[in-house]
Amino acid sequence: MKATSFRNLGVGLTVFAVFWLFVTLYPLSFTIVSSFKDNTEIFSSPMSLPSVLRIENYTRALLQATILRNIANSLFLSVISVALLLFLVSICSYVLAREKAKWAVVVYLVFLSGFLLPVHSALIPLTKLVSALGGYNNYAMLIILFVSYNAPLSVFLVTGYMKTVSKELDEAAFLDGCGYFQTVIYVILPVSAPIFATAGIVAFLFIYNDLIFSILFLSKKTLYTVSIGLSAFVGERIVEYGPIFASIVLSSLPMVAIYLLFQEKVQKGITEGAIKG
Amino acid sequence: MKSKYAPFLMVLPLLALYLLFVFYPVANAVLSSFFSWNGIASSPQVFVGLRNYIDLAKDPRYFRAFANSGRFIIGSLLFLMPLSFALGGIIVSGVRGSRVMKAAYFLPVVLSLTAISLMWRSILYPNGGPLNALLEGMNLDRLAQNWLGDVRFAIWAVVFVNMWTYAGLNMLIFAAGLVSIPQEIWDSVAIDGAGKVARFWYITLPSLKESFKAFLVLAVSGSLKVFDIVFIMTGGGPNGSSDTPATLLYFQAFRFNRFGIGNAIGTLILLFGLAWALLVNRAVRKLEA
Incomplete structure (x- = not known):
């Protein structure tokens, strides 16, 4: 990779890079996590990991x-x-x-x-x-x-x-x-x-x-x-x-x-x- | 053995398909926008001159749809441009993890817009969706909204999801411009002792003319063409507030059999896109001269 004016990211850009990584991946991880939950868990604790992996959603x-x-x-x-x-x-x-x-x-x-x-x-x-x-x-x-x-x-x-x-x-x-x-x-x-x-x-x-x-x-x-x-x-x-x-x-x-x-x-x-x- | 007709015969199949199924329908849409037709094959098309366009201009629904394209464009210029420019800078910087970040940032581009829309619908779900849950968890209940069900927010929610989807693509457009700046230029300005701001202003930005041109053309033509995300996320609602020209064309033509109006909308989508592409090209050429 060639060097550019961005060679050193600095604090601001680094924080932003991580933030956007989260914003990009969150919907995907939310979807995957929810695919192993039942209704109650999806709606009452949307941010948490599934308590049990409900593989039956897939079957x-x-x-x-x-x-x-x-x-x-x-x-x-x-x-x-x-x-x-x-x-x-x-x-x-x-x-x-x-x-x-x-x-x-x-x-x-x-x-x-x-x-x-x-x-x-x-x-x-x-x-x-x-x-x-x-x-x-x-x-x-x-x-x-x-x-x-x-x-x-x-x-x-x-x-x-x-x-x-x-x-x-x-x-x-x-x-x-x-x-x-x-x-x-x-x-x-x-x-x-x-x-x-x-x-x-x-x-x-x-x-x-x-x-x-x-x-x-x-x-x-x-x-x-x-x-x-x-x-x-x-x-x-x-x-x-x-x-x-x-x-x-x-x-x-x-x-x-x-x-x-x-x-x-x-x-x-x-x-x-x-x-x- | 080179036969005289071989070149024609080899071009013909693909050209014929393209002309018949892409070129002809677009040309026909432009022509048909001066006619009125109810979609029944046996009933005639009636020449109505500019009436479809006059109807468009009078009806606030159509104005609102094109105004919504304007909102997609505003979102692109104010947020998507700096966002993808910054992401482009991050992935060409060569810092640790930049390869992984590049792969991740681009990932939404390969997913189907239907899948993306369904994911975001559930994230924005008003009761128990993670966004509102997060806001409530931070004691910011007042900020929790019915994002897709409120006329004030639905269109902006869709604008955001559209930016989320295409940030990775535009990132690569800027990245391509950034890596094309020759190393010698950086070396020479380093010797001259140019500051960060000066370097950005006098070297980075001017070198990215092609990237900005590509971004501007893509952002505006893309904004005029938004369909899938609105169709799945809001269906143009609530109350038509998030309709775009393309969804309105679809509903008018295929739900209400208003084909003349539909073709007029289609023609405007085409013309605005063409006019903008010409304008940007000319502006960039002027900058170069």
Whole structure:
């Protein structure tokens, strides 16, 4: 790390660093702690540790509620969408990175303009389109939407990276008789693996956490995703809170695991996308 | 073998999806904002000119929703900016534990906004929620409030949770700017004997122009787009007091079938975001010139 004017934090910043650490982590620890409590304990002593670990909150969440199904649904949607997205991005970005013609530059800019298009502005016409295509309660439709809406960030990340990949690799492949398509799949894709990992992980995160497309286009309970499954707790007459906290913990675990495993990539991908926006 | 059509065919699939499902709906929303439509496929769209926009301007609900975006922006400028700037400084300082802190500060960004909203709903719960319990424990009962059920506090509670969620992301934007300041500059000003304040004012701040630009664009476009947190935490309530343009668009269109008004709101979200991005870019370019 380079030195900056912050080399010595000083008392004020140190205290603040610890304070914000507490503010950041408290809601998470409160949720985890409450997931092991019963109602009485949650409300009469919200700040204390559970007197006994009520594991049954978890078994109940898993058995009674549909959270496990929701998690499986979200994971399924994310995996398929990311796979399709990365395949389409790989062939598209390769052309955008190599082609010098004006049309390619225009296409690239059209993709980048997506950073400035708010998803909510699109919702009403999109609903019409989805309904015309028979896309309600249809995972194929959702996957296509996830691919389309994650395209700008992925194209931006991957095209930028591929521009740095040496052209000699392509030329060697062409000499060996590879077509454009084969060159991408067998030569360029493998050397661009790091950026595909970044783009894929970030898209995975966004898709797994999606709320708006799920509430608009899914009404069948068996198809519910994590966000819509959790949001169903709001406004419902709740008998027991413990299993709800357990459901929040369970449904967040995949994302926390991915984050802890690929911290740098997650941070880099999301931040670059944000800066571009 | 390089076929002449291969490049087009390779770009086409993704481009077609993007144009059809992202670009076209946004363009269509702008166009449809000059029409009135009740959402029934067989009934026609009627051209009404600017009437949707005039209705928006007359109805205080819409004004309030955009004013709430203003509150998110105020929160971003007054609190989130110094907060994430300080966090950025902390994590690039290299002090012990700064790596762990960086990981922790960023953690909320990867959680689903639904999960975050549910956590904060329970923390802010008026009877037996930990925030009020804490206040009562410190004999500050008077400060305990029905945070999400009171028109005075609901919107600010949501503004806070939004800042809590994105502090880690903005921290990295400032951190990226801070580490890009070359070491030689610090060495040379150290020789010149510049004081802490002077260093901050003449070196740190000017070097972070790109970070501030990114922050300002992101903060405002993000403020205009807030949806999930409000939708789950308050549903726009109590009494519409915490509605944002995006939640109002959703309720007007998908609960009350007022699609023309919805598209007008969507168009304004788009236009305000674009105008602000252009403004910030131009201002930064002027600063550089």
